[in-house]
Amino acid sequence: METPINREIVKQEIDKMGLESVGMASIRELNRIVNNIETATGDAFIRMEMGVPGLAPPQIAVDAEIEALKQGVGSKYPPFDGIPQLKTEISAFVKNFVDIEIPAESCFPTVGSMQGCYMAMMCCSRRIKGKEKLLFIDPGFPVNKLQAKVLGLPFAHFDVYEYRGDKLGPKLESFLEQGDVAAIMYSNPNNPAWICFTEKELETIGSLATQYDCIVMEDLAYFGMDFRKNYSIPGQPPFIPSVAKFTDNYILLISSSKSFSMAGQRIGMSAIPEKLFHSTGNNLKSFFGSDRFGYAYIFGAMYALSSGVSHSNQYGLLGLLKAVNSGEFNFVDHVKEYGDRAGAMKQMFTQNGFKIVYDMDDDKPIADGFYFTISYPGFTGVELVEELLYYGISAISLSTTGSDRHEGLRACVSLTGKERFNELADRLTRFQADHPEGSDFKIIHA
Numbered sequence: 001m002e003t004p005i006n007r008e009i010v011k012q013e014i015d016k017m018g019l020e021s022v023g024m025a026s027i028r029e030l031n032r033i034v035n036n037i038e039t040a041t042g043d044a045f046i047r048m049e050m051g052v053p054g055l056a057p058p059q060i061a062v063d064a065e066i067e068a069l070k071q072g073v074g075s076k077y078p079p080f081d082g083i084p085q086l087k088t089e090i091s092a093f094v095k096n097f098v099d100i101e102i103p104a105e106s107c108f109p110t111v112g113s114m115q116g117c118y119m120a121m122m123c124c125s126r127r128i129k130g131k132e133k134l135l136f137i138d139p140g141f142p143v144n145k146l147q148a149k150v151l152g153l154p155f156a157h158f159d160v161y162e163y164r165g166d167k168l169g170p171k172l173e174s175f176l177e178q179g180d181v182a183a184i185m186y187s188n189p190n191n192p193a194w195i196c197f198t199e200k201e202l203e204t205i206g207s208l209a210t211q212y213d214c215i216v217m218e219d220l221a222y223f224g225m226d227f228r229k230n231y232s233i234p235g236q237p238p239f240i241p242s243v244a245k246f247t248d249n250y251i252l253l254i255s256s257s258k259s260f261s262m263a264g265q266r267i268g269m270s271a272i273p274e275k276l277f278h279s280t281g282n283n284l285k286s287f288f289g290s291d292r293f294g295y296a297y298i299f300g301a302m303y304a305l306s307s308g309v310s311h312s313n314q315y316g317l318l319g320l321l322k323a324v325n326s327g328e329f330n331f332v333d334h335v336k337e338y339g340d341r342a343g344a345m346k347q348m349f350t351q352n353g354f355k356i357v358y359d360m361d362d363d364k365p366i367a368d369g370f371y372f373t374i375s376y377p378g379f380t381g382v383e384l385v386e387e388l389l390y391y392g393i394s395a396i397s398l399s400t401t402g403s404d405r406h407e408g409l410r411a412c413v414s415l416t417g418k419e420r421f422n423e424l425a426d427r428l429t430r431f432q433a434d435h436p437e438g439s440d441f442k443i444i445h446a
């Protein structure tokens with residue numbers, strides 16, 4: 001049977017990579033295979049496998065960085081914990097959009113929020129003797145588990161799909177009561193499922209974190225991107241929901257990659273509340289030379305990892321944050337486009353026999369954002385990843401994200417502009433025609 005992309009070439013490129021299963025490939029491996037197929041066939045895929053921004057970086061940030069470079073900052077080491085003006089703007093940013101007061105001292109830039117996650121894991125898991133386990137509320141970003149593995153940290157996880165609302169507390173407690181959990185981690189909005197926790201769920205997480213003295217690592221990689229509410233006006237409600245409202249045991253990990261389209265710059269932000277920053281831990285000294293949490297963070301972890309963030313880059317972010325904090329630049333408007341794409345693309349998938357896997361936020365339909373999750377009757381996710389390659393569509397299996405929904409895929413909207421919607425619709429129509437529900441698809445490409 002003819003498929004939109006030459007199936008012999010697809011098969012050949014898959015085989016060349018020598019993977020046990022293309023459906024279980026990591027994001028980067030799949031990315032490589034699709035690049036190779038595109039080169040070999042000359043056909044452009046609908047690329048939904050990687051979560052990369054598809055929009056240009058804000059000119060304000062570009063100009064501010066260029067100006068700093070011209071001023072010669074490139075020859076000077078930056079302070080580990082960030083240039084003072086940036087620390088102040090990060091603090092104001094958190095106040096303006098989350099409505100939480102965190103002093104500038106404990107707000108600092110990191111090399112992408114990825115480094116922020118790594119530092120948070122290092123410090124949280126070495127804070128209190130006997131408490132070193134991480135608990136991931138899944139599905140989640142696979143690289144965070146890689147970080148835990150690289151650090152040699154034990155971790156547990158569960159898929160939150162069956163534990164929304166009132167069921168979340170008892171489920172969390174079943175882990176926390178074992179007494180060894182150092183930190184709980186989740187992303188909100190969630191990568192890959194685009195779940196956004198409700199205030200009630202955040203309250204549950206926060207109060208349990210206080211009760212069991214563990215730290216919530218709240219990964220806000222998609223800051224302000226739940227487009228159902230307008231979080232874009234500085235200092236005005238509604239504010240971005242956060243566990244910060246319900247506990248002092250948290251670290252905010254904020255990325256500039258998606259919300260500000262600055263992924264290539266590798267600059268993110270961490271914010272630690274004053275009480276935690278100035279607290280002590282009985283296990284910190286042997287690792288970081290001080291038993292003070294904030295000191296361990298900056299003069300232990302940050303010093304050891306990268307000794308700060310590229311100097312000019314900090315000025316780029318500073319320029320942008322000033323414009324955002326003053327209301328001159330509306331960062332949410334800049335990325336709203338993703339939500340519009342998701343709405344249209346989800347409709348195309350569902351009209352062609354696909355289902356949305358994570359479809360609800362407790363009792364409300366899930367928002368349209370950067371990612372959505374899909375399945376097709378009769379396929380496991382691993383099978384569907386491969387089958388869609390023949391139709392020129394690439395996405396990753398949810399099985400790589402800690403999800404229990406092994407039938408699902410994560411699809412990212414960022415690289416598919418409206419100009420490609422007709423092509424996507426055609427390919428999906430072909431897919432459905434070739435795979436009438438209930439038929440054994442395997443005969444097609446056996």
Ligand SMILES: Cc1ncc(COP(=O)(O)O)c(C=O)c1O
Nearest residue numbers: 112113114141187191221255257
């Ligand atoms: C949930 C989550 N956390 C962290 C990151 C990494 O962010 P950064 O590019 O700021 O390192 C991503 C990027 O995809 C992400 O999805």
